[in-house]
Amino acid sequence: GGGTHITGFRSALTRSITDWIDKNNLNKKKNFSVTGDDTREGLTAVVSIRHPNPQFEGQTKDKLGNSEVQGLVNSIVYSALQEFFEQNPRIANQIADKILEAAEAREESRKAKERVRRKSALDTLGQASKLADCSERNPELCELFIVEGDSAGGSAKQGRDRRYQAILPLRGKVLNVEKSRLHKVLENKEIASLLRALGIDISKEEITLDNLRYHRVIIMTDADVDGSHIRTLLLTFFFRYASELIRKGHLYIALPPLYRISKGKKSRYTHSEYEFEAFILETVMENVRVVSSNGDANNDEKLIQVRTLIKTIEAIRNLEKVINRLNKIYGVTLEELQRIRELPREKLVYPEAITQKEWKKIFGDAKEIINTAIPTKSDNGDTESVITPKPARLPNQVDIAFMKSPDFSSYLHWYEAANALGAPPFRVFSKDNKENNLLFETNSPMELRNYLMELGKKDLVIQRYKGLGEMNAEQLYETTMDPEKRTLLKVEIADESSVEETFTILMGDEVEPRRHFIEKHALEVQNLDI
Incomplete structure (x- = not known):
């Protein structure tokens, strides 16, 4: 039963x-x-x-x-x-x-x-296992790093703190347990090895953590597509067969660095594209002055601060994404958005007040303008229109409901943030005292960013990491395993029913729900590694 x-x-x-x-x-x-x-x-x-x-x-x-x-x-x-x-x-x-x-x-x-x-896992797993156990016997002090492949496993074994850090390399892709029966899961060598190392028995009706050998279980995979897939497969396994491990706060994801930036004997690691860009810009702007609105090298009023530049670049990128979404979902173009911005602020918030003449000026006579407004009764009994955002079905049709969508609100927000640098042109001056120390001039914030990034990269050795195996043992420990310096993400279950549904859709046998999910959320993708 x-x-x-x-x-x-x-x-x-x-x-x-x-x-x-x-x-x-x-x-x-x-x-x-x-x-x-x-x-x-x-x-x-x-x-x-x-x-x-x-x-x-x-x-x-x-x-x-x-x-x-x-x-x-x-x-x-x-x-x-x-x-x-x-x-x-x-x-x-x-x-x-x-x-x-x-x-x-x-x-x-x-x-x-x-x-x-209590024995060492080397005794219980036998010689065939690749587990490198730690010497500590108190589970509360022990950590198990689950790594992909022998290459990263070798570096991790050499670099670890042998007192309390154990390493378990996994070969290839882990079994997708969402598509497998329990007996198939138990027969899988990689999962069986993982279970024995952890001290968990999933063949019972209820999983207990009485014999859990490591109170911190850390998934450590490469920062590429394969690494993301392996991490997802492991998370699927833990959620389906050892969710108590997550609820008790024992499961973590290691965050390895994306870049190593070196100058001379000094090195710095960054964990994201944003952090990398911010570091380069902060470094280069120590040696230059950047001004707006035709300012000169000594004009402090028009001086652009590095944090303002970084936030503006981020805003421009977000603005480009939201413009792309508005175009794909509602059919509105960049030129039309620019004309809409010329309207009074109150009409941007309440588009029902926009006249037919104004609509024609924005969209022209060639487009069919529709409005998916639904008449509703307000609290005081008056009839009012509530616009429900709905994607346009025809290429020559514009649904003005987009002005009530979250994307349009985001567009207005990011447009304002993207213009925080002041008026162009933007000029870059060196900080030396030469008379003609103008280095660069442009009207484009993105061209300004590109110039400063290239200038900042000079004399630097930059390495982009895709795999953990690209780091030697010392680097891997310093960046990803050292408790004093590493970044760990704790895995938590916020809404069990929602997580349950997501795993079933994305990892299950049914293709059709997965296709619908991808189509629905395709435009929300932030980082796509192809």
Whole structure:
């Protein structure tokens, strides 16, 4: 028996009780955590659901397999229990006390066994595994780095702190568990190796972390498409089969650097394109003066500060993206947007006030102008029009509803921010005292940025990292593994039902929902590595 509805119920029960305990600080000793077995000790529950298309698993077909059920049951039961606990705190505290007693007894028993049988993972995994274990035996102090391939694994093994950092290299792509049955998952060598290293058994109905060997599990993959795919496959596995690891705050993603910038013996690492650009511009503008509005080298009033330039460049890029979206979704062109900006501010906010003559001036007679306004009753009984943004269906048709869309609001915001440098031309002067020290002049902020970037890159050695294997052991430790300098992203589940749906769409067997998802969100893509 059992199935996804039971799993969802158990998960919600455990989460609601542990949340109540944490919220009210009932676990005074804090030397043990509550598990699902503790919350269910002595409990009998009936979970009954109705489903229009149930799918059953197992030889006897008595186990519900619909993946979407788990998230729904989890969400409903969790909300109901939370509400009950809030309304009946005395009963909730009695339940919590009983569960804490069970948890403490179990923890004492576990520690007694652990002291006897705890061995190094090298003993339990055998010689075939590539796990490089750490010497520390306290799981709370231990870290496991999951890395892709032997190349990065070799550098990580050499560079790590052997006292508390363990390395597990994985070969090739990890199995997509969203498309696989449990027995296939358990048969997969890479996943089996990972599970044994972690000390987790996913063959049981409920996963416990009693024997978790590392309290910080860090996914460390390359900064390319393959690395992103492997990271997604690992996240899918952890969400589907070891989500408690995420809820307890044990799962992290390492953020390796994108660039290494060197000058002489000094080096600097940056983790994003924005950080790289900002560093180059900050460096070069220490040696030049940039002014606007025909200012000269000594005109402080028209001096452009580096932070203003960086923010303006970012605004210009965002402006280009939103103009592109407005064109693709609503059919409005750059020239039409420029003419719209000439309208009074109040008409930009309330486009119903724009006259037909003004519309014709903006769009011309060749375009069909439509308005997807819906008449509605306001609170005082008056009829008013509410514009609902809707993509234009015809190439020669403009839907003025775009002026009520979030994209149009973004356009107005970024347009204003993109003009923060002042009036052109923009001039670059060297800071030496020569009479003719003008280096560059342009009317374009982007040309100004390009010139300063090229000027700033002179005398610098810049290396763009795509793979972890491109760094030697010392560099990898310094940038990605050293607790004092590294950047880690903690993996959290914000909305379980939403995450459940996203994984099902993007990683599941059904192609059609995935195609619809990609078509819907294609224009929102920020970073595409092709």
